[in-house]
Amino acid sequence: MKTQDGCNIVPIGKLAEEMVISSFSYWDSVDQYQVRNFSDAWMSILPDHKIIGPGDAASLITHYFEDSPQYLDAFSSIRIPAAKSDIARYLALYRFGGLYMDVHFGYHSQPDVEAFLASTAQHDAMLVNVAVPTPQRISAPVRVINGLIICKPEHPLLFSAAKTALENVSRKKIREKMVGYEPYNIFSMTGPGLLNEVFF
Numbered sequence: 001m002k003t004q005d006g007c008n009i010v011p012i013g014k015l016a017e018e019m020v021i022s023s024f025s026y027w028d029s030v031d032q033y034q035v036r037n038f039s040d041a042w043m044s045i046l047p048d049h050k051i052i053g054p055g056d057a058a059s060l061i062t063h064y065f066e067d068s069p070q071y072l073d074a075f076s077s078i079r080i081p082a083a084k085s086d087i088a089r090y091l092a093l094y095r096f097g098g099l100y101m102d103v104h105f106g107y108h109s110q111p112d113v114e115a116f117l118a119s120t121a122q123h124d125a126m127l128v129n130v131a132v133p134t135p136q137r138i139s140a141p142v143r144v145i146n147g148l149i150i151c152k153p154e155h156p157l158l159f160s161a162a163k164t165a166l167e168n169v170s171r172k173k174i175r176e177k178m179v180g181y182e183p184y185n186i187f188s189m190t191g192p193g194l195l196n197e198v199f200f
Helices: 012-018 033-043 054-064 069-077 081-096 110-119 156-179 192-199
Strands: 023-026 050-052 098-101 125-129 144-151
Touching (some): 023 033, 054 081, 054 156, 069 156, 081 098, 081 144
């Protein structure tokens, strides 16, 4: 089965059996030549590292939102890979847990990665806050990014982020059918702005 934009939908049972995720990234094309060096580098220290794509996200949407087919339709209509990536990472993290990093992220050394992963074991989820305190403002506001997230499976806030993002895209699609194109902001519709609202 395929979505309207040609994504293969894999039955969730097959997806769960085939994907053992410790870490993963998203790439919007089946041609992964441009990210091969990146994925090979991560697989050298995290052998289960995966590159997921729109077909994986479509499978998860079909599984979790069977009664809301408009969500799969909305996801399939997205033309900006970053927005698809946002939704895919939230759903994959909810399903499998593990470490998500943007496809261009690298690492300094294997011991650093191992130390980081060990430090996260006692937490349900960890996000990166880029709001840095200064001497003038000790308590900086929280401003998380979604390029690096680690969490345990079935964290409810990741599911909430995915559902909210899909609802935002679905509503935008409906509105544009009525009034035509309107400017929008991925940051708040599916990205870090949305994640800030959901978590904080």
